[in-house]
Amino acid sequence: MIQIRSAEILCVGTELLLGDIVNTDAAFLSRRLAALGINQYYQSVVGDNPARLEEMLTLALGRSDLVILTGGLGPTYDDLTKETAARLMGRSMYMHQESLDRLIARINRYGFAITENNKKQAMMPEGAVVFKNNYGTAPGLAIEDEEKGKIVILLPGPPRELEPMFTEEVEPYLKKFSDHILYSRCVNIFGMGESKVEDILRPMMLASTNPTIAPYAKDGEVLLRVTASGKTEDECRALCDRVIEKICATEVGGFVYGVDAGSLEGALVSELIARHLTVASAESCTGGYVSKRITNVSGASEVLEGSIVTYANRVKEQFVHVSHETLEAHGAVSRETAVEMARGVRELFGADVGISTTGIAGPGGGTPEKPVGLVYVAVSTKDGEDVRELRIGNGLATREYVRYVSASNALDLARRAVLKL
Amino acid sequence: MIQIRSAEILCVGTELLLGDIVNTDAAFLSRRLAALGINQYYQSVVGDNPARLEEMLTLALGRSDLVILTGGLGPTYDDLTKETAARLMGRSMYMHQESLDRLIARINRYGFAITENNKKQAMMPEGAVVFKNNYGTAPGLAIEDEEKGKIVILLPGPPRELEPMFTEEVEPYLKKFSDHILYSRCVNIFGMGESKVEDILRPMMLASTNPTIAPYAKDGEVLLRVTASGKTEDECRALCDRVIEKICATEVGGFVYGVDAGSLEGALVSELIARHLTVASAESCTGGYVSKRITNVSGASEVLEGSIVTYANRVKEQFVHVSHETLEAHGAVSRETAVEMARGVRELFGADVGISTTGIAGPGGGTPEKPVGLVYVAVSTKDGEDVRELRIGNGLATREYVRYVSASNALDLARRAVLKL
Numbered sequence: 001m002i003q004i005r006s007a008e009i010l011c012v013g014t015e016l017l018l019g020d021i022v023n024t025d026a027a028f029l030s031r032r033l034a035a036l037g038i039n040q041y042y043q044s045v046v047g048d049n050p051a052r053l054e055e056m057l058t059l060a061l062g063r064s065d066l067v068i069l070t071g072g073l074g075p076t077y078d079d080l081t082k083e084t085a086a087r088l089m090g091r092s093m094y095m096h097q098e099s100l101d102r103l104i105a106r107i108n109r110y111g112f113a114i115t116e117n118n119k120k121q122a123m124m125p126e127g128a129v130v131f132k133n134n135y136g137t138a139p140g141l142a143i144e145d146e147e148k149g150k151i152v153i154l155l156p157g158p159p160r161e162l163e164p165m166f167t168e169e170v171e172p173y174l175k176k177f178s179d180h181i182l183y184s185r186c187v188n189i190f191g192m193g194e195s196k197v198e199d200i201l202r203p204m205m206l207a208s209t210n211p212t213i214a215p216y217a218k219d220g221e222v223l224l225r226v227t228a229s230g231k232t233e234d235e236c237r238a239l240c241d242r243v244i245e246k247i248c249a250t251e252v253g254g255f256v257y258g259v260d261a262g263s264l265e266g267a268l269v270s271e272l273i274a275r276h277l278t279v280a281s282a283e284s285c286t287g288g289y290v291s292k293r294i295t296n297v298s299g300a301s302e303v304l305e306g307s308i309v310t311y312a313n314r315v316k317e318q319f320v321h322v323s324h325e326t327l328e329a330h331g332a333v334s335r336e337t338a339v340e341m342a343r344g345v346r347e348l349f350g351a352d353v354g355i356s357t358t359g360i361a362g363p364g365g366g367t368p369e370k371p372v373g374l375v376y377v378a379v380s381t382k383d384g385e386d387v388r389e390l391r392i393g394n395g396l397a398t399r400e401y402v403r404y405v406s407a408s409n410a411l412d413l414a415r416r417a418v419l420k421l
Numbered sequence: 422m423i424q425i426r427s428a429e430i431l432c433v434g435t436e437l438l439l440g441d442i443v444n445t446d447a448a449f450l451s452r453r454l455a456a457l458g459i460n461q462y463y464q465s466v467v468g469d470n471p472a473r474l475e476e477m478l479t480l481a482l483g484r485s486d487l488v489i490l491t492g493g494l495g496p497t498y499d500d501l502t503k504e505t506a507a508r509l510m511g512r513s514m515y516m517h518q519e520s521l522d523r524l525i526a527r528i529n530r531y532g533f534a535i536t537e538n539n540k541k542q543a544m545m546p547e548g549a550v551v552f553k554n555n556y557g558t559a560p561g562l563a564i565e566d567e568e569k570g571k572i573v574i575l576l577p578g579p580p581r582e583l584e585p586m587f588t589e590e591v592e593p594y595l596k597k598f599s600d601h602i603l604y605s606r607c608v609n610i611f612g613m614g615e616s617k618v619e620d621i622l623r624p625m626m627l628a629s630t631n632p633t634i635a636p637y638a639k640d641g642e643v644l645l646r647v648t649a650s651g652k653t654e655d656e657c658r659a660l661c662d663r664v665i666e667k668i669c670a671t672e673v674g675g676f677v678y679g680v681d682a683g684s685l686e687g688a689l690v691s692e693l694i695a696r697h698l699t700v701a702s703a704e705s706c707t708g709g710y711v712s713k714r715i716t717n718v719s720g721a722s723e724v725l726e727g728s729i730v731t732y733a734n735r736v737k738e739q740f741v742h743v744s745h746e747t748l749e750a751h752g753a754v755s756r757e758t759a760v761e762m763a764r765g766v767r768e769l770f771g772a773d774v775g776i777s778t779t780g781i782a783g784p785g786g787g788t789p790e791k792p793v794g795l796v797y798v799a800v801s802t803k804d805g806e807d808v809r810e811l812r813i814g815n816g817l818a819t820r821e822y823v824r825y826v827s828a829s830n831a832l833d834l835a836r837r838a839v840l841k842l
Contacts, residue, residue: 017461019451020637023444026466030440040438041473045447045464052462059480135817160817216441287716288709291730295708298784298820300732306740307730309712315727315770349736363719396556398581399719 002149004177006039007066010056012081013157014047016071024159025070032166036174037182037229038066048078057088061150066174071157073138075117082125082141085152089143091125099130099139106137131169136161142173151177180229183236185259187224187244188267190412192255194222200252204243211239213247220405221264257415264411265293271418272303277352279414281307282320282345284332284358285375289407305349310341320344320356331370333358338376339385346380352421354380355414359390361402373402377410379417388413423570425598427460428487431477433502434578435468437492445580446491453587457595458603458650459487469499478509482571487595492578494559496538503546503562506573510564512546520551520560527558552590557582563594572598601650604657606680608645608665609688611833613676615643621673625664632660634668641826642685678836685832686714692839693724698773700835702728703741703766705753705779706796710828726770731762741765741777752791754779759797760806767801773842775801776835780811782823792816794823798831800838809834 009029015021026043033040042063046052053072060067072081086093100122107114121138124130131140138156145151153170155162175181189197194217198205201224205213211228224247228239248256261267272279281290291307294300308319313332316322321344322337330336338356346354359375366372373392378385390409392402430450436442447464454461463485467473474493481488493502507514521543528535542559545551552561559577566572574591576583596602610618615638619626622645626634632649645668649660669677682688693700702711712728715721729740734753737743742765743758751757759777767775780796787793794813799806811830813823 015637016448017451017464018455018635019448019453020639022448027437027440027443030438032440034439041468041470042477043438043466047462049462056463160819214439216436218441283709286713287721287725288704288712288728288730289716291709292707292713295710295730295732295782295824296821298782300708304708304730304732306732306736307709309709309716309725309728311716311722311725311727319727361716361719396581400717403716 002065002144002146002151002177004038004065004151004174006041006064007033007068008040008042008044008060008064010060010067010069011043011045011157012048012053012069012071013045016045017047025157025162028159028163029068029070029166032171035182035184035227036171037178037180038174048072048080050080050084053081053084054088057085057152061088061148061152065149066151066153068153068155070155070162073121073140073154073156075115075121075137079120081154082123085143085154086125089125089145089152091127091143093123093125095119096122096124096130096139099124102132102139103137129173131155131165131173133161133165134168135164140165140169142170180231181233181236182227182229183233183240184225184227185237185240185244187226187247187256188258188261189222189224189252189255190220190257190264190408192222192252193217197222197224197252200250201247204246208243211236211243213243220401220408257412263293263296264408264415266297268411268415268418269294269297269300269303271415272353273299275418275421277418277421278303278305279353279355280305280345280349280351281355281357281410282341282348283307283309283356284311284316284341285361286357286403286407286410287311289403290355290357290410293407293411305351308345308348316341320348333360333370333374333376335376335387335389338378338387339380342378342380342385352381353414353418355410356380357406357410359402359406361399361406362397363399373397375402375406375409377406377413379410379413381417381421383420386413386417423486423565423567423572423598425459425486425572425595427462427485428454428489429461429463429465429481429485430489430491431481432464432466432491432578433469433474433493434466437466438468446578446583449580449584450489450491450587453592456603456605456648457592458599458601459595469493469501471501471505474502474505475509478506478573482509482569482573486570487572487574489574489576491576491583494542494561494575494577496536496542496558500541502575503544506564506575507546510546510566510573512548512564514544514546516540517543517545517551517560520545523553523560524558550594552576552586552594554582554586555589556585561586561590563591601652602654602657603648603650604654604661605646605648606658606661606665608647608668608677609679609682610643610645610673610676611641611678611685611829613643613673614638618643618645618673621671622668625667629664632657632664634664641822641829678833684714684717685829685836687718689832689836689839690715690718690721690724692836693774694720696839696842698839698842699724699726700774700776701726701766701770701772702776702778702831703762704728704730704777705732705737705762706782707778707824707828707831708732710824711776711778711831714828714832726772729766729769737762741769754781754791754795754797756797756808756810759799759808760801763799763801763806773802774835774839776831777801778827778831780823780827782820782827783818784820787816794818796823796827796830798827798834800831800834802838802842804838804841807834807838
């Protein structure tokens, strides 16, 4: 049995070298390999050039047990990953009937007839393990070299084909080479910075080897990945849960919004559904971002009454009944306006929870008194209002970042209000 | 003078190997290198491990004239890119006073005192060219080896530091090594697929070597990059403009929404501003995505009156006056409802242009008659209404993709209506 001690990823595609696309495949595969407990020390990208591909694949096979290639499995003449890998591993090609049948069926479904070019996608190296492609025409494959203890896996480049193929076909295949499993849970934290989280948890992180605890920052949030190694999933899960309980007992716990919750909007929608409550938002600086994120969640229609973007002051007065006096006295970007917007939109749509945002997203529009990044988010329920003042990015953040973090804070404030209802 | 015939990118960071972050730095640098006319044949990633970094840097310097490293310039003990590169290039380190002064000023501004760890960031290899960091604490640098004809450039990992440093400091530095310039323009196309665009333009693409024409698909759009090489920007621009004119004279021209327009929302907002017109949206399946994208554009406040998310049928009737009969007879996802929503929201906010979306975003909610991906987008102006039926993704697209493409179509439909006003 081949032993996989290390893997590396080799992505093939001139479009990557031109920067036309971002290499999300490498990130996806890295995360999945880490979850499988397979170490990865190198990643590379080469263009659609057989000589350089052969050179890089030779290098990769020299230093890693498993090499995963992506891209270059298409039907055109410059797609040559499969042919190059087969030659290097000393395999001749044959027509794989099952793949050909699937290919013909798929192409017919699109209303086309199969061309000679297409058929190339069903050719396979002798002895290869074939992975079905349920989302495109190029099957994936694995070539094993028992003698040298090496495996080469080839996957199609498009993420919507590669990702399901990996989770559905490649992961079960790879698990056969391992005698233990790794199991991860992700603790979602919002409102406390990564370095603060690390400071508090460092003793625990250093003391814990199984499970391991690894924090990382992403889009203004902190994720803690807790990963256990063991014989069974039940055993691993118990190890993880014990550590997560300890984490939640520290100061960090007050900022944990979920475990494997996915996102702030997902957590909010779940809490609303559980309590049969509805929500509505009135947005100024976020311009619909809060509502867009709530409706990212499939099933949001159960809880979202409606939302309104009140960009103009006139609209704030007319629709969500911010008083003219408030706008005159405090301005549109103020604690008072945010509160009246939240209350007003809750009433407008007859929702249980009203959310609002108002602020300076930049890059223009800032003043010394109200700089870019000053944002107020508020929430209103039958029990009253709550408001949060934000100062995002010290004038250095992009418009997108200011708006994203504002929406995150609004969602978090709403979630906290919902928990009290 | 060193001649840069080829470059490669070597990103340093264990977080990349774990998939915790996506390598947007490589994509950004690749695009910029391509724009500078510098060929790139390899990209690699290694973790924060000095031995493997040294091995990869040695390999890279053996096959490329310019190696750009990213990451590992932080203050902590595992940030060692600079030290490793200096050792490999035979340079000792010294304290770079100007960098130290800037570092102290920045850290003081944050309200902290400088630590010994921080000072490491101001240490530089002898003879290095230093690039200022206006968005963080780690300066970038270039080490030139005249004898071997090699250059190593080190940049900080965070995109918000790397990107401005590259355009503001590194690009002017690199241009000194070249006797010609490359100049690119980007033709924005929406509503025609990549393969159709290629079919039509293939003769032109094959015949044209300066400028070159390269199409690529991105987020449901097609971009044509037209790149000219020459002595001056004026010369290059003239070459590009002549080809772009020819492209616009083909069938493709009907789908071109701009040149260097950036985005559909940017193009719409520009047209609205130029005509002193205002817009409002009523969104169902996009849930605020149209409005969010319009307000991505700085200055959108000039044209956006307001938007409303009418998720519930009740809200469609009450606020944008979709008639009960229409909803009964045709359903919420219908041509008729979309048109009434667009008209209703235009009246509600007193805007010149009303935009609407209604459809099945999935993954649930589809029926054989109205499958996931069926979306109607409509626009209303004083001249009447227009509506577009979309069938997105054949049931295979994600919720995010269905919603994004729906919003794109709504923005495009609105832009076309505005051009006629």
